[in-house]
Amino acid sequence: MTSPGPLAPRLPSPLQEARDPRFERHGLRLLLKRDDLIHPHLVGNKWRKLVPNIAAAGGRPLVTFGGAYSNHLRATAAAGRLLGLPTTGVVRGQELAGRPLNPSLARCAADGMRLHFVDRSTYRRKAEPETLAGILRAAGAEGAYVVPEGGSNAEAVRGCRALGAELRGHAEVVAVACGTGGTLAGLAAGLAADGRALGIPVLKGGFLEAGIQTLQERAFGARTGVWSLDDRFHFGGYARTTPELEAFARDFEQRHALPVERLYVAKLLYGLVTLAEEGAFARGSTIAAVVTGRPFPESPPAAPER
Known part of the structure; x- marks a missing residue:
């Protein structure tokens, strides 16, 4: 996949080894797939999912959905600014x-995104055609190209297939944090x-498997690849963290000079360390962790321990 001009990516994204005794003592090797370095504004899997949708939009304005701290909303707003597309x-x-906007939504507004708030009941029904039409009318976005929450649709899933292709032959297991599941659906394929x-x-709830299978069926015609979920590491749900997770993330930053995004990447890495300690991976295996984002607001990485 290529993209000229302001959305030009750094692909394939770097693959870095992270020497970590918590893996090495179990005979495991940890690699970090640095999708957070693909593009300075469309970070990580957001580039892989958004660019195919922007192509499908054919120059139309974009409308999309997310919570108050959505990485996807920020990436869509940035893409609109870079391309001169209304969002x-x-x-x-x-x-x-x-009340002022939180820093995440303030960044969206600064990039020119028009924000339209809806109550949670209406938001849950946004996929219903009549509800969606009403939202678009109220938002003044009739005629816009609709990108679903998290950017996950058939176009995005096919875009994320390249992530899996970049990792062929490098690892026996590739792990990624999941919100809507589109990245995993394409990666596995x-x-x-x-x-x-x-x-x-x-997110807690255990509902993702059916959604991921549906995404694969829409993108490829059938469930594709070998994939599974472990839903023990949500730390209370989306956008929730705990002091334990915060301490883990800071320690990982110190060990590896990697800025660890808390809502997705920290939970992924914590899960992998736990699974390694549980003996979930065969000795001699290489595990690749997909780094799908950076902390927001961004902060410099900590210096590695010596």
């Missing part, structure tokens, strides 16, 4: 009158036949 973000939850994809959901 609208439909935000889950009511706007608090007189792109891996070699002997590769396995592991998803770490960051």
Whole structure:
């Protein structure tokens, strides 16, 4: 996949070894797939999912959906700014009158995105044609190209297949944090036949498997590749963290000079360390962790321990 001009990516993204005794004592090798370095503004899997949708939009304005801290909303707003495309973000939850926007939504607004807030009940029904039409009318976004929440649709899943192809022959297991599941759906399809994809959901509820299978069926006609989910590491749900997770993330940053995004990447890495300690991976295996984002607001990486 190529993209000229302001969306030009760095592909394939770098693959870096992380020497870590928590893996090495179990005979495992850890690699970091640095999708966070693909593009300075469309970070990680957001580039892989958004660019195919922008192509499908054919120059039309974009409208998409997300929560108040959505990485996807920020990436869509940045793409709109870079390409000169109008963007609208439909935000889950009511706007608090007189209160400033949080830093994530403020970044969207600074990039020119029009924000439209809807109550949670309406938001849950956004896939219903009548509800969607009403949202688009109210947001002034009729005629816009609709990118689903998280960017996950057949176009995005096919775009993420290249991620799996880039990792063929490098690892027996490739792991990624999952929100809507589109990245895992494409990643699993792109891996070699002997590769396995592991998803770490960051939302609680155990509902992702059916959604991922549906995404693969729409993109490829059938469930594709070898993949599974472990839903033990959501730390209370989306956008939730704990002091334990925060301490883990800071320690990982110190060990590897990697800025660890808390809502997705920290949960992924914590899950992999736990699984390694549990003996979930065969000795001699290489595990690749897909780094799908950077902390926001961004901070410099910590210096590695010596």
